[in-house]
Amino acid sequence: MADKIPFRTSQLQKELMAKYYAAASEARAAGVPVAWVTAVFPVEIVYAAGVFPYYPENFGALAAARRVAGKLSEAAEARGYFYDLCGYARCGIGDAYSREHPVGVIEKPDLLLCANTQCGSLPKWFEAAARFYRASFFLLDAPLVDEGNSQMVRDYFVQQLQEMIAFLEQATGRPFDYRRLEEVLQLSNEACRLWNEILDTAALKPAPFGFFDACLHMAPIVTWRGTREAVDYYRALRREIQERVEQGIHALPGERYKLYWDHIPVWPRLKWFGELFAARGALAVASQYTHSWAYRFDPDRPLESLAENYVSAYVNHDFRRRIDLKIQLMNKYRVDGYVLFSNRSCKPNALGLYDKSNEISRLTGLPGVVFEADMADLRFFSEAQVQSKMEVLFEQLASR
Amino acid sequence: MIQDLLAEFVEAVNFPGRHAREWKKEHGGRVIGWLPADVPEELIHAAGFMPFGVPGGHSGVGLADAHLQGWVCSLARSCLALAVQGQLEFLDGLIIPHICDTTRMLGGIWQHVHPLPFMEYYRLPRQVERPSARRYLQAELQRLKSRLEEFSGREISPEQLNRSISLYNRSRSLLRTLSRLHRENPGRLGSRMFYDVVKSAMFMPREKYTGLLEKLVNCIQKEKMERPASVRIPLLLSGAVAEPPEILDMIDQAGGAVVADDMQTGYRYFAVDAPEDGDPLAALAVRQLNQIPGALFDPRNNPRAAFLVEKARNHGVAGVIFLHLKYCEPENYDYYDNQQALDRAGIPGLRLETELGTSSLEQMRTRLQAFLEMVEGTADGG
Ligand code: SF4
Ligand code: SF4
Numbered sequence: 001m002a003d004k005i006p007f008r009t010s011q012l013q014k015e016l017m018a019k020y021y022a023a024a025s026e027a028r029a030a031g032v033p034v035a036w037v038t039a040v041f042p043v044e045i046v047y048a049a050g051v052f053p054y055y056p057e058n059f060g061a062l063a064a065a066r067r068v069a070g071k072l073s074e075a076a077e078a079r080g081y082f083y084d085l086c087g088y089a090r091c092g093i094g095d096a097y098s099r100e101h102p103v104g105v106i107e108k109p110d111l112l113l114c115a116n117t118q119c120g121s122l123p124k125w126f127e128a129a130a131r132f133y134r135a136s137f138f139l140l141d142a143p144l145v146d147e148g149n150s151q152m153v154r155d156y157f158v159q160q161l162q163e164m165i166a167f168l169e170q171a172t173g174r175p176f177d178y179r180r181l182e183e184v185l186q187l188s189n190e191a192c193r194l195w196n197e198i199l200d201t202a203a204l205k206p207a208p209f210g211f212f213d214a215c216l217h218m219a220p221i222v223t224w225r226g227t228r229e230a231v232d233y234y235r236a237l238r239r240e241i242q243e244r245v246e247q248g249i250h251a252l253p254g255e256r257y258k259l260y261w262d263h264i265p266v267w268p269r270l271k272w273f274g275e276l277f278a279a280r281g282a283l284a285v286a287s288q289y290t291h292s293w294a295y296r297f298d299p300d301r302p303l304e305s306l307a308e309n310y311v312s313a314y315v316n317h318d319f320r321r322r323i324d325l326k327i328q329l330m331n332k333y334r335v336d337g338y339v340l341f342s343n344r345s346c347k348p349n350a351l352g353l354y355d356k357s358n359e360i361s362r363l364t365g366l367p368g369v370v371f372e373a374d375m376a377d378l379r380f381f382s383e384a385q386v387q388s389k390m391e392v393l394f395e396q397l398a399s400r
Numbered sequence: 401m402i403q404d405l406l407a408e409f410v411e412a413v414n415f416p417g418r419h420a421r422e423w424k425k426e427h428g429g430r431v432i433g434w435l436p437a438d439v440p441e442e443l444i445h446a447a448g449f450m451p452f453g454v455p456g457g458h459s460g461v462g463l464a465d466a467h468l469q470g471w472v473c474s475l476a477r478s479c480l481a482l483a484v485q486g487q488l489e490f491l492d493g494l495i496i497p498h499i500c501d502t503t504r505m506l507g508g509i510w511q512h513v514h515p516l517p518f519m520e521y522y523r524l525p526r527q528v529e530r531p532s533a534r535r536y537l538q539a540e541l542q543r544l545k546s547r548l549e550e551f552s553g554r555e556i557s558p559e560q561l562n563r564s565i566s567l568y569n570r571s572r573s574l575l576r577t578l579s580r581l582h583r584e585n586p587g588r589l590g591s592r593m594f595y596d597v598v599k600s601a602m603f604m605p606r607e608k609y610t611g612l613l614e615k616l617v618n619c620i621q622k623e624k625m626e627r628p629a630s631v632r633i634p635l636l637l638s639g640a641v642a643e644p645p646e647i648l649d650m651i652d653q654a655g656g657a658v659v660a661d662d663m664q665t666g667y668r669y670f671a672v673d674a675p676e677d678g679d680p681l682a683a684l685a686v687r688q689l690n691q692i693p694g695a696l697f698d699p700r701n702n703p704r705a706a707f708l709v710e711k712a713r714n715h716g717v718a719g720v721i722f723l724h725l726k727y728c729e730p731e732n733y734d735y736y737d738n739q740q741a742l743d744r745a746g747i748p749g750l751r752l753e754t755e756l757g758t759s760s761l762e763q764m765r766t767r768l769q770a771f772l773e774m775v776e777g778t779a780d781g782g
Contacts, residue, residue, distance in 0.1 A: 080736045080751070084471060084727050116526055120501045123526065124695075124733035131702060131737055141533075143523035144504055149543060156525075156536035163530050319508020344471055347729070351505035355467055355512050372469070 005249060009237045013217065016233055020223055024107045027052035033110040033171055036129065038122045039222055040292065040313045041115045041140070042306045044188050045161065047226040048181035049168040054107045055223050056129075057122075059095070060088025064267035064376035068102040073377060087345040087376025089125035096132050109135045111171055113164070117142040117316045119348045138167050142311050146318055150311070157307035178302065184226045185297040185305075192295045194234035195221045201241055202285035203333045206255035208244040211284035212274045213251060215265050221293045256281030257397050260330045260338040263349045264289045266373050269381060276387070280394045286333045288314045288325065315348055322352075323359050330364060337397050338368035339390075343375050367396035402623075405616045406593060412600035419604045420452050420490045430492035432518060432548075435479055435503065436641065437664035438691060439495050439522050440541065440684045442674065445606060446556045446564040447548040452491065453602025455641055455665050457482040461757035467509050473727045474756040475641060476502045481757075483514040493518025493551065495544070499696035500730050518551045520544060528689050528697055537685045545681065561680035568674070571601060571610040574617050575670035581620050583715060586657030587630025588620065592648040595658070599665050632657035633776050636712050638738070639723035639731060640695070641665045643756045647723065650765050654772045660715040662708065663723075668692055695730035704734060705741035712747050719775040721768075722751040748775050 028034055037043055037053040046053045063069050069087050072094035077083055081093055095106040112135055114126040123139055130137035140160050145153050165176045198217075201209050217237060224230035244250075259277070261284040266273065277284060292314055298305040314325055330338060340357055342350045357370050371389045374380035412419060420431045432449040434441065441451040457478040463485055464477040482488050493516050496507045511519050523540055525533040549555055575598060582594045589597070597616070601609050633656040641664055642648055651658060661667050674680075674687035691697070693704035712720055720742055724731045735751065742749045750771040752764055 080732075080739065082732050085729055085732060089733075120504070120526075121729060121733075124730060127702065128733055128737065139527045141526045141536075143525070143536075143540075144498060144521065148547075149523065149540070152536065152539045152543065153523075156532055156539075159532040159535065160530070163532055319505075319512060322508075342469060344469075347472070347501040348505060350469065351472065351502065352467075352509045352512075354469075355509055359512070 004251075007213070007217070007237070007240060009233070009240050010216065012233060012236055013220065016224065016229060017219055019229075021104070024052055024054055034107055035111040035113050036107075036109040036126060037113045038115050038118060038126075040117045040310060040315070041113065042161065042310050044181060044184045044226045044297070044306065045164065045168070046113065048178075048184045049165070049172055049176055050174065050180075051111070051168060051172060053113075053223075054109065056092045056106060056125075057088050058219065058223060059103065059106045060091040060376060061267055063091040063095075063103045064088075065270065066103055067268045067378065069268070069376035070379055071100075071102060072098060083377065083379070084344075086119070086121040086125070087374055089121055091376065092125060093128060093132075096129065109133055111135055112137045113140070114138070115140040115142060115310065117310060117313045119315070119346065121346075136171075138164055140164060142316055144318060145311055145316055146321065153311055154304070154307045157311050158303050161303045161306060181302050182299040185299045185302060187228060187231055188226045188295060189297055189299075191221060191225050191230035191234055192293055194231065194238055196291070196294050198234060198238050198241060199286070199290060201245070202251075202258075202283075204245065205258070205334075206250040206252065207258070207283060207285060208241050208249065208251055210251040211261050211287050211290060212265065212270060214287075214290040215270060218290055218293070225293065252278055252281070252283040254281050255283050257336040258283055258285045258333055260285070260326065260333065260335045260368075261287045262326065262338065262340040262353070263287065263343055263346070264341070264375050266341070266375055266381065268376070268378050269373075272383075276390060280397075282337075282394070282397070284339070285335060286329045288329065291329060319352055319356070323356050323363075326356070327360060327364055330360075330366065335366065336400070337366050337393055339393065340368060340370040341375075342370050342372045344372065344380050345374050345376060367393060367400070369393045402616065402619045405612060405619065406589075406597075408612055409597045409600040409616075410593070412603045413596045416603045417487065417490055419608070420450060423450050423605050424490055430552075431490050432493040432495065433488065433491045434495045434522075435497060435506075436475075437497060437499060437668060437694075437696065438524060438688060439497050440544070440688070441606075442561065442564040442568050442680075442684060443541070443545055443548055443556070444495070445567070446561040447545075447552045448554070449493070449548070449552065450605055453599075454479050454482065454488065454494075455599065455602060456643055456756045457487065458644065458757050460485050461755075467513050468506075471727050472502055473725045474758075475643070475725055475728070476506050478756045480506065480510060480513065483510065491516060493520070495520045495522055497522040497524060499524070500728075518547075520547055524688060526697065528691075534685055534689060537688055538681060541681050541684050558680055562676065565674045565680055565683060566676055567606055567610060569676065571606060571613060572670040572673055574610065574613045575601070577617050578613070578620070579667070579670075581617070581624070583634075583659040585624070585627065585629040586632045586634065586659055588627065590648075590652045591656075591658040592645060592652055595642050595645070595648055595666060598669060601669070602665075633719075633772055634659040634715060634717045635775075636708070636715065636717045636720045637661040637663060637666070637723055638708060638720060639663055640725055640728060642723065643725070643754060644758065644761065646761050647752070647754065647764065647768075650761070650768050651721075651772075654765075654769045655776070656768075656772050658721075660711050660717060662692060662694060662704075662711070664694070668694060695728075695734050702734065702737055705738045708738055709741050709745045709747065712742070713745070717747070719748040719750065719771060721771070722749060724751060724753050726753050726755050
């Protein structure tokens with residue numbers, strides 16, 4: 001197997017992320033409040049309010065990828081936060097209490113803005129952090145949606161956005177600028193559009209770009225969404241991918257199978273999985289995780305459309321609907337099989353996967369596996385077990 | 401007399417489905433189950449159904465393995481296991497409150513594994529301090545009401561709902577009286593018995609339960625004059641549920657008594673009433689918004705820690721026992737701050753991690769005894 005040619009854009013990302021972390025300190029020095037936000041959060045409002053958004057989940061993912069999550073977690077565990085909690089939260093809490101900071105000090109918040117669309121761990125973590133840092137906490141509450149309640153949840157969300165705007169006006173001492181919000185929404189739209197065009201190229205056979213690549217290129221869509229930087233970044237990345245298509249450079253030379261990968265990667269083992277799959281000619285091409293940043297806002301109805309987009313995130317749906325969404329992605333990318341990651345850290349994504357797997361195979365006829373691990377903490381990773389699960393899948397793929 | 405009454409409550413707890421089955425036979429009605437916590441039983445009752453609480457089970461928890469990973473709390477696992485085992489065959493419906501990620505995901509799995517004619521969620525707001533919470537909550541209660549009406553085929557009139565509210569308020573107020581009597585003389589009933597009486601409310605038709613409870617309270621009040629109060633080490637229990645119940649026995653046997661708590665199958669269940677004047681749906685919303693702090697809500701600055709300290713002081717408890725179900729994230733996130741607050745107030749605390757359906761309790765007994773000896777010493781010295 002030929003070695004992978006690294007993306008030119010990766011260098012650009014390094015610079016962009018360095019700039020992001022520097023921007024947090026610059027903001028603080030300039031008296032701009034730093035707000036902790038969650039990944040699935042209407043950050044457009046935060047940018048429009050002139051507040052700097054910081055993503056502690058990113059800090060957790062970084063610690064996990066650098067394999068120090070267990071170490072940071074120990075400081076949290078020593079205080080009675082148990083290792084059964086979400087690994088990101090343990091990293092964040094652990095870093096707050098730690099004297100050693102193997103991935104840099106987690107940025108101290110002036111405000112904590114939390115949406116519980118993704119999970120209930122984030123509000124509990126942010127609340128604990130709000131007490132630790134003595135900063136004020138604001139929860140954007142997003143009850144699970146289905147046909148029966150989606151309108152009332154949207155109304156509820158819009159009203160909360162108004163409450164949040166008032167909260168930010170207080171924090172900044174400035175009236176909220178709705179014209180600025182319109183610009184931010186447009187920038188966000190553009191970045192999301194580019195990002196999803198990029199993700200779509202994974203459907204080509206062979207593909208120039210896969211899920212593991214997407215994981216390495218998604219930090220800007222999370223952190224810089226709503227800014228010019230994100231748009232420029234994804235323009236450059238799309239151009240590079242286009243060139244690769246023209247030059248016949250593929251994500252996996254000799255691609256035989258496409259796989260759907262549910263949820264996030266096992267960060268400290270990202271490469272290991274990539275190689276395991278590559279050795280069998282399998283390319284992970286799509287995931288609900290990377291596809292979560294597919295927002296389309298209507299700048300003429302800013303709050304309503306923010307509510308529509310953020311309330312209907314994948315993870316805020318019920319069992320049936322989530323099976324449908326997974327199958328839609330599987331169909332769109334014409335996958336040959338699927339891998340569902342039962343992530344010990346993340347109950348909202350992991351619970352029900354065993355029954356979902358049975359349903360998906362019944363409905364699509366595709367082979368698939370569910371494996372157990374933790375996205376951050378290698379104490380819960382059994383290489384032999386995971387490998388043997390994958391071998392079963394590869395055998396099924398080969399015999400089809 | 402008291403012994404006969406108590407036997408009825410104990411039997412309801414030991415055979416939780418008995419009353420529901422009998423009620424169905426007698427009334428030809430339907431039974432709607434609910435999982436803890438905070439589901440507005442008044443709505444179910446006003447719709448003409450019998451509400452039935454499912455606060456966990458004790459057998460065959462492993463039967464949930466195929467559907468819920470082993471690192472999910474045993475409360476959720478044991479409830480689903482009851483359904484899988486066919487022990488909830490009398491349920492016509494179920495309402496699951498969304499109080500954590502587990503309950504949020506459980507409904508879809510339950511519906512898939514063990515479908516029921518009526519399945520709903522109670523999606524209560526997770527912030528309670530801003531105006532949006534009340535408005536949304538009222539809409540959610542309205543939605544639940546309409547769904548129950550669809551299922552029953554008739555409307556719930558405001559008068560009906562008011563009647564159900566006052567019945568529930570009545571039983572809650574009796575439970576508060578009982579809890580005061582228990583606090584005054586904790587040796588009379590003992591902790592295990594007191595919480596059995598509370599819990600049996602979840603398994604009995606409410607009319608019948610309230611009648612029995614009224615008798616019990618009257619009897620205890622009457623004999624109060626004649627019996628001297630026994631001396632126990634007063635404790636506060638904090639957590640979701642008092643499970644496994646053997647722990648209460650152990651506390652009693654070690655000379656302690658639980659005289660205060662913040663549990664879903666304890667004080668949280670009867671602490672707050674719904675107002676009886678005005679719009680009944682609004683009243684149910686008010687009750688929810690006034691609930692005592694717990695891990696399931698996200699109030700700013702954790703008034704729960706302050707609440708625990710205040711309660712511990714008011715009731716003069718010698719120590720606080722955190723009874724945490726393994727894998728329950730909400731409780732674990734609160735723990736450090738709660739413990740810190742207790743430390744600052746000079747109140748000793750002990751955290752025990754438990755699971756429903758486990759048999760190895762001896763280690764826990766040793767820890768409990770050691771804790772009780774320790775706090776008894778402190779209490780004497782202070
Ligand atoms: S990994 Fe899961 S539990 Fe942790 S913060 Fe993300 S969504 Fe929440
Ligand atoms: S015990 Fe904890 S995790 Fe389990 S259902 Fe209750 S709140 Fe959720």
